[in-house]
Amino acid sequence: MGIITRTVIWTILAVIICFILVWGINRHRMQSLRTPDEITQPGPAIPANPEGNWPQFHGNQSQTGYVNGELPDSLKPVWKFKTGGGVKSSPAIVNNIVYIGSSDKHIHAIDVQTGKPLWSRLLDDEVETSPTVIDKVVYIGTLAGTLYALDSGTGAELWKFSTEDKLTGGVNWFRNAENNLYILAGSYDSILYCVDARAGKAVWQYETGNYINGSPAVDDKYCVFGGCDAIIHIINLTDGKKAGEIDTGAYIAASAAIRGGFVFIGNYEGELLKASLATHEIAWRYKINKSPFISSPAVTDSTVVIGGGDMNIHCIDILTGMARWTYKTLDAVNSSPVIVGTRVIAGSDDGRLYMLKLTDGKMIWSYETGRSITSSPAVANGMVVTGCDDGMVYCFK
Template identity: 20%
Template sequence: MTMHRVLIWLPLLLLTGCSLFTGTDNTDPPSELVELEPELRIETLWDEDFEGGDGAQLKLPPAYQTGVIYLAEPSGEVYALDAKTGDELWSLDTESPLSGGPGLAEGLLAVGTMEAELIVLDSETGELRWRKRVGSEVLSVPAIGGGSVVCRTGDGGVAAFAADSGEPRWLYDRSVPVLSLRGDSSPMISDSLVVSGFAGGKLIGLTLDAGLVAWEASISTPKGRTELERVVDIDSDPKLVEGTAYVAAFQGEVAAVSESSGVVLWRREISSHAGLDASWRQLFVTDDQDHIWSLDATNGATLWQQKAMHARRLTAPAMVGDYLVVGDLDGYVHWLSQEDGHQMARIKVGSDEIRYQPLVIDDLVYVLDEGGTLTVLKAHPLNAENP
């Protein structure tokens, strides 16, 4: 008999999470936003409308490379935009429903589809280079590096292809739990290693040349009596910083792992599905109650915790200068102090939820909401002259 994996749609799981996990219906309503005395002036540089996601659990955040913003629409169109102006440089219809990407490097752009295909384009011209079948739908961002394109698939596989030709190089296949969140952690290429998180709370390092397991780290282990209580997934993307991989697990821990050996350097019992951002000094994570934590990157100690946006379905935090930015369910983008977490400014960019971690390029913040609007923001000190 074939065992089928059940993918849990995360928004439904979170909205009904308390009743599912405890047997009672005590879901918290989103916190009301209190009046804020702004410490920053937020400028909107430009915005452009694209196709929205209609609430589907896809992984199509905007990406940046060499002055160009790249965007993929669920129906199949891929765009390259001038990062300063938003002007279209090229577009291509892949004629396939896209679900993961774009990934960028080495002059290539890679996207994955709901129909189990990996598609690779020339990032400068949009010309199709190749497309290949993979094991199942792609719900993560493909990685490019070392002459390979690597993608995660929903059936637990990691596949590598030659970047120039699309010829298969290797396949790593891993069984997945019966219950799992809908979505996958995106693979990360660092030198000769591919690092990716998996359902079941495992972070694994694979050799880039052959797909062999270099190490396997247990970030979290399943707990509880029911299958739902035992869902422990690394669904968000790990962050690689100076030889350390920082990773967060849903219904599990946040941990720091040695990139070279897979040794867990420290872990904290903080559950997160949204994800994190990190530097060599600090780690910032949004937990499952939509509280934002600042942790010491060297030992995991708490530096501060911000609870004022409880249950507002926050994105992962993104660092920009001395600030953090997060988006929320009502289309607000919030600026916080990295030093102590206090709220410094906010702006409403639309009425649709912001689900993807804001993309930070230098001092600019690119935000894509569920309605498909891409907005570019810049923060100015209040005493600065208007541009």
């Protein structure tokens, strides 16, 4: 081997060693710059759950109701599970288990592949709330105003927390800088509660002027929810203090969604609003007739989709607030749509589950149950699950 050849080889090796050293130093610096808050606080909504789970109402803490992926043009029924009462609760799906409440006063755990029951737990009243599943615990509320924490594997009660009136919206959650988990629940007693997930005790509460019907949305700083006092409430997660409020002019029964620093929510006067969490200014109002928005919006980077009391599913441009399309069903759409890639899935009080094209609103599939669908769909690993007022839980693929 000549001198020139050896020199070239040693030069190349030196460059490689330098590159590895620099990369390692920079990687260490990037990791050391992460604060505890960045590691432990809830972040903004992500479009897809890498584990293929749907752990709470509308899929994530920000309640955007959007997941990547695609569905076939025609879904096929996989199974039906019969409960003892109507199912207004929206399902959660975690580790191939469906969790859903019923007016039969039970929460049911069902194998998502087979539809076979795994366990059920009798609670103190009917269940309309959507379960939230995190850290192997199921959190769910009842019309008696009780928030339960149950073991996700067995249904065993870990603790329960009592409010002064019924719980109808799903609960949400966040972690503090010490990685402690806290549960957020709004009640018809007009109070939003923050409950320690370990002890089942309230650590703070925020009082509003009227019922809280929907589920609170969470980003990295705030808990955001609407109330029957017509106000969008923006609350600091750390101490439960008011960060801001936005008067919508009509009471709010729906749940909020957060995306890109904005909140999206509908009210009872047929207005869907987009408002800034930073300035508390309303960016736009999308108005239909006086029919209420009970449905909660699904939100992507460019599009908002929501069901209306006017029997339509509405698709709105996220920047302009202008309609892109509407699709008319045969009754009110109080179920909250979900967006799966280029598909929209939504139930209607006409008893049908619809799948539409996100691009133009054309219907490509529907399934008739015969009874109202006010439950909102959950989507995980290509499975679509929803409840129905006929007492059934339906799974499609």
